[in-house]
Amino acid sequence: MNAAFPRPKSDAILADPGTSAWLKSALESAANRDPIEALNDALVLAATLEERLRRELDLG
């Protein structure tokens, strides 16, 4: 079995210099929101971004 991708922790992501400013900003703003609503929005965001990726790169 290969090493699993570690479950991301918010603090570690914010402290990681490799994390994009966009993700840091999103995490910081989400910290003040209701966690259920924040995750729900994040899932919508992820699906929307995937849709954009498929469309722009013609991935079908």
Add this chain to the structure above:
Amino acid sequence: MGDIDSAAGQGSTASAYRTVSREKRPTRGGSLLIGRLTQHGPANYQFRSDENPSYYVKLLTSRGSKTLWGKDLERALTSGETRPKVGDLIGARRVAREAVTVMARRRIAGGPVVTEEVHHAHRTRWVVEKVKFFAERARLARRLRDEQADIRETVRAHPELKSSFLSVRAAQEFAARRIADPKDRERFISLMREAMAASIQKGEPLPEVRLRDPSRAEEITKSARAPRPDEPTR
């Protein structure tokens, strides 16, 4: 006929499957699953101890975690072009189902084989690559579909398409010789071009161009010219 990958889920602790023959049947290809590779490795199907050995790939997709199962996933991950690592954004696609015939042998508590049964099943063939690979393939497929493209220029920019364009040209020459109706001719060429483009877009291996090795050609010519020592002289 069952799927050998999922057939592994049909409880067979005392049986050993052995593939005895196979036949490849290309399909239109499944949709591309996109996600971050989070884990992969060999395991018994569905992580159940009473199932047959298989291989799994876990992805974190925009719709949650997804686990794929199939013996071919290991080959697809380790022998592909981009060889993704855990943490990479990848695409996974079923590209073909191979018909396989397997021999199920049953024995009692390590004793001799008591029964042998032939089963017909399918094994899925996968392409698992980094997402950029599929984007590049989509771009190449567009080039091949573009009938107005300058072929010489396109091949210069994408030498990997040379064999595909040669195949299109061969199809055109075949059609010109063998197909009388111009409409049928066009249709044949169009279908051929589309089939090749679809295969490229799916991520299947690109056809290779076999170049003639000039040194080998020279060697052959020389050996054809020079008489061998054991040849009779005239």
